Amino acid sequence: MSEPLLRIRGVRKQYGSRLVLRSIDLDVAEHQVVCLIGGSGSGKSTLLRCVDLLEVVDDGTVHLGESELTDPRLDANLARRRIGIVFQAYNLFPHLSVLDNITLAPRRVHGVPRRQAEASALELLDRLGLADKAQDHPDRLSGGQQQRAAIARALATEPDLLLFDEITSALDPELVGEVLDVVADLKQRGLTILMATHEMGFARQVADQVCFLEDGVILEQGTAEQVLTAPRQQATQRFLSRVLDHS
């Protein structure tokens, strides 16, 4: 097997005196979906933000393919073009139509001509069931539609790696499904995804690997079956029983 696409080694992140990530080791192979689970405040978002270079790591390395993202000599903007990220909420630019949201980066950053960018954006929107919303502004969309549009925007630059940070947790339960269907579809198409999620059922369905984050380290890692059904660590068991009780 070849090198994993994303390789995280010994990543450490501290906010002031608060140590959030102690030492994270994590691999994401190409065409895999890896789910991060863990309690609120365990550092899932922080880890994703470190990978997308929105935060500077305090130690350790992150490699994407050949290049080391944590190299300070690296141009962060160039590296970020290979990564798409979708947050929990507030993703879309409210002053632009859905179509313009999606074509902004292809046109301005990648220099794709307008026609071509719009054609592929419409194709994307069609695939995500949003074809009729292209000209609408984000405030006219439901939460689920907004998140799907945000995913379309992240896909528009054809990134090597997608980062999703609890993209369904701001949604009504009935809207969660439509967004998760999109993610499952992306997995079918062979995209590489690292996502933080609270949706254990979904993780079980689509994740190739599940990682449980606690105390600033990945406490347990394995297939969804292993981690979610037969966790070895007590902390994982405690976490799962708490989460499953509530859902």
Add this chain to the structure above:
Amino acid sequence: MDFTTQAAPPDEDYRPSARERERERFRRSRRRRNTWIAALCTLFCLLALGAAAVASPGWERVHSLFLNGAEFRSTLPEILRGFWLNVQMFLIAEVLILGLGLLIALVRVTRAPGLQPLRLAATVYVDVFRGVPTLLLVFLIGFGLPALRLQGTPTQPWVLGVIALVLSYAAYVGEVLRAGLNSVHPAQRNAARALGLNERQTLRHVVLPQAVRNVLPPLLNDFIALQKDTALVAVLGPLEALRAAQIKADYDFNYTPYLGAALLFIAVTIPLTRFADRLQRRAAQRTWAEAGR
């Protein structure tokens, strides 16, 4: 639901890896390089400007008329005494402006039909006083108000000057605050009302703090402008910094006192500006933190 995980305790035995130390060295050397570049560019610009000034044909005259060291030292204490009056006028005016400005802003954003006449008055007030040049207003109030010979109107020039400044600036500050009030998301008001807070409590504890936070930079900008504009009161004659400098300059046929007055104003506005920058950065960081997760 309690999904909260305690943060891991800071670990004492952590040692940065070789890679991290190397990165830190690189960052430090780049910071050093950037500092050098910044310093050299600044120095070069200053030298070029200085050389251009000194080489100009009128430099000798300017030097003796504007940059006279002895004159500077002998007149500064007097100007400084005058400047104290500027500071006092600034402080008093500021408090009154905030009060009046807030009142205007609140009147303009309410929708109660009974307040229509007040709303109209506030609108007219803002239109008029924002439209009249501040200096003109100082003249009008300074000479016009005493001329009315009304019972109880103040006659000290500096008080009249402060009244003029308050009337002019309250119109600006009122508009800034109104923009701030409108910038608070309606959901915030609903959230507060849903908690059972009444209209006044909602305004006082939820809407106003956010409104002020949103418009703090433009608000401070107006304060800084006001601090300078206290010098306009000089036309009415009170012995503030500009007037004191003017008297000295006329007496000695030398303009250096003006430079002294200018330096005093700068000495106050620069810290104010830095303070405004800092507040702005803090507000930006907070917005970032909210957007990041």
